[in-house]
């Protein structure tokens with residue numbers, strides 16, 4: 068009887084996972100990016116887009132389990148839906164972290180199988196795990212059985228000399244069997260020796276075809292394509308062959324491009340102007356500064372707000388003169404609306 072109950076509960080967990088995995092809208096997501104997509108950046112991005120899926124920066128399981136958990140994992144409810152991305156390869160640590168993520172209200176937990184940095188390799192997580200399909204499957208299985216939020220994976224299409232459809236497909240099938248239904252595929256292989264993480268984001272050539280082929284071969288899986296995508300027409304083309312698109316650098320550099328994504332992809336009618344974005348952020352800034360957050364920790368993410376617009380230089384200069392110092396205070400931020408209004412007028416007059 069006990070065995071039957073256990074079996075039923077495991078089955079329920081798996082079916083919950085399917086339902087929840089399908090319920091989250093991952094048509095467009097913002098990529099996890101270390102030192103970029105922290106909670107302040109995510110709040111800022113969420114002002115511009117209600118529909119994109121957001122991811123945290125990668126957090127090592129050991130930091131979650133032994134570090135200042137509140138500091139590392141806290142977020143504002145406005146950021147949701149939100150996925151926690153983790154790095155690790157110890158199944159017990161990963162499953163504990165998954166349960167913590169679920170208890171803290173995260174909507175998804177994502178395992179990083181794509182980071183090529185030396186430090187990450189030394190700790191046995193990230194892209195080097197593509198060489199260890201059984202270990203990854205074990206980890207995913209343990210995570211899936213310990214939490215009710217979807218467990219997803221973000222991986223490369225290969226590593227070093229291995230850029231082979233059959234290898235990638237087998238890797239994905241093993242992880243699928245363990246309970247993962249959503250895969251984010253960064254469409255370039257990782258070079259584990261000889262390239263820096265920065266070079267690894269540009270040098271190995273993008274191979275979108277490989278991702279399309281994975282989707283074609285596995286229509287039951289949710290396949291999200293990532294790498295070098297920025298324009299809405301590109302997103303639309305990829306969406307014909309994949310379930311979702313993940314974008315990193317171009318959104319960080321030009322965050323207001325989320326407005327185009329909202330209009331073109333999600334058919335949103337009412338979008339905030341840059342002035343309204345700045346107004347909302349200012350309220351958040353005031354609240355956060357009272358709680359002890361440094362002004363520059365929030366404002367550094369807004370450098371690209373006027374990307375490609377008249378006033379972009381004035382905006383950047385204003386930020387760097389007034390808000391990028393460690394001890395910048397909120398009073399200086401109060402003048403920000405003058406710069407914003409001048410920029411808005413200048414852009415309307417062209």
Ligand SMILES: Cc1cc2nc3c(=O)[nH]c(=O)nc-3n(C[C@H](O)[C@H](O)[C@H](O)COP(=O)(O)O)c2cc1C
Pocket residue numbers: 098099100101102103124125152179181182221253268293294295296313314315316317
């Ligand atoms: C500054 C920076 C930090 C990154 N940090 C992470 C990370 O923490 N986890 C991860 O899976 N990928 C990370 N990446 C990779 C991105 O998530 C994404 O896969 C990559 O930038 C390709 O997408 P893009 O061409 O749209 O930028 C990072 C990339 C950059 C530029």
